[in-house]
Amino acid sequence: KKVEHAIEETISVYKQIHSLPQPMLLREQHYQYLKKGLRHLSDAYECLDASRPWLCFWILHSLELLEEPIPPAVASDVCQFLAHCQSPTGGFAGGPGQHAHLAPTYAAVNALCIIGTEEAYSVIDREKLLDFLWSLKQPDGSFVMHIGGEVDVRSAYCAASVASLTNIMASKLFEDTTNWILSCQNWEGGLSGVPGLEAHGGYTFCGMAALVILGKEHMLDLKALLRWVVSRQMRFEGGFQGRCNKLVDGCYSFWQAGLLPLLHRALFNDGTC
């Protein structure tokens, strides 16, 4: 109740300031913000110095959604920069000279696919990328995020995504990965980061999306997953929470709501829809 009251106050202030009944997407302001960020970022972004391919991906993806074209020169600069982030042993790092890591690898490959030019595709060293993925594979089917790094379900999604986009899906690479991801579905119906933990929107998206790529999403308890994710929508705010009894957050409008089209298709194929 306290949370709803606090939000109610904020929303009513917003409504007093804005005359239109519906919030408007400020396309031009977003475009300027993104255009600038693609070139320059303040020192407040030092904390993301090991995630620069992510900055490229988030910005390019947003521009694509806004249907704003990327000038060829800029696209080419992005390609060259990401090439500087590629590791000699395969995969992409958070910045030039850093070690390869699955998250910036996901970001870099997807950013290059958004650009979609020959130059972009040719940046990726596919053979080395496969070597990199193999080097992270664990006996139980999971992947570490980087050499000497941690395991959680994000890695399976990052690996599956880049492997399928670059067409390097070796049949044995994801052996046991399906079962490992399935073991992340818990008593709540959602998926956790590693088996045993609480169901969480970000990890659930990663797990389910990975299984969709591997063609194994039907092995989940889809009914339980659907019940869990619809229960994450907040009755007052309308947005989604990441976990049961936690607060709403805009990012979950992607991680949680994004599960619904995936579930719809899975259930449709299942004959349930």
Place this chain on the structure above:
Amino acid sequence: MSSAEEPSSEAPEVKEHKEFDVEAEDHFGDSYGAEPTRYIFYRDRKEWADLEPVPQDDGPDPVVKIAYCEKFADVYDYFRALLKKDERSERAFALTADAIELNAANYTVWHYRRVLLQALSKDLREEMKYITNIIEDQPKNYQVWHHRRMVVEWLNDPSEELEFIADTLSQDAKNYHAWQHRQWVIQEYKLWDNELEFVENLLVEDVRNNSAWNQRHFVISHTTGFSDPAVVQREIQYCLNQIRKAPHNESAWNYLKGMLQDRGLSSRPGLLEKVLELKETHCSPYLLAFLFDCYEDALESSFQKENMEQEQKETLKKALEEKDTIRKEYWQFLGRSVKNKYGGNGPSNDPVAEEVKQSVPVSEAQEIS
């Protein structure tokens, strides 16, 4: 790995507005008038004069170029130099601490620090103190917790862990990294004994703490298991007690269902009655959903068509559409897809046609075949 995968404690846009924040090290001298401690750039330190700094190679026309402050660029120019040489020295070890302070999400620096810890046979107890302090400062970072795990493994000593994690949880009872570390320690070193008690205390503090409910499930499934009838009875009782105290606590209802669903919700004698009693005084959308699931389970496990259960389900479905409005479409969808199983003409060979057919409003009389 950056903290980008979890909402960071301070988003860059927020940081940008804090123009007047000055880092402690930039103060020339402290406020009590003692001997001034100036920060000296690595490029000006005599003991580093032999090393040529390596500027970052972004390429000719970089994108997402960060305007590093002078201190950041200086430290990382020297970090890159050390990495290039693969220098394994005390001074390299000391520099990693500076690099970490500037960006604790730089996993390359953490990796290098671990290489140095081993190469220089550093005191791991000291490293535990160090990582304790870093985590206290930045508890929502992947690298710091992973580093702690590595040190604990090397020492093969988990003796400080449960208390340390408990302390972290006392500041944020739902910190996902903390819970992950806790589950790892408990499973690895078999420290199950007092965990149920720990969970119960957390639930006394906040019965809505879903992380604690999850931990409860974790402990029980790895110790007694949920097959023991005495355990199940105790857990059911515990849930119902918590529900009486806080009826709108979704966690308790989810736990009840989660615990029983494998055996079937309708397999527990007497539970349905207790929940129907609660419906009068402690009703909630979660209670209604639980009843709905009970009736559905009863229908699934019986071979004949049970009219009472079917009708109860219909009534509950309508109640849920009214009371749990945000999920109205979902409850309607459930009604449609289950109808294909138990009512109407049975499963259709054409799911698309079936869905289209069902989405057209049908009069009451036609719904019951």
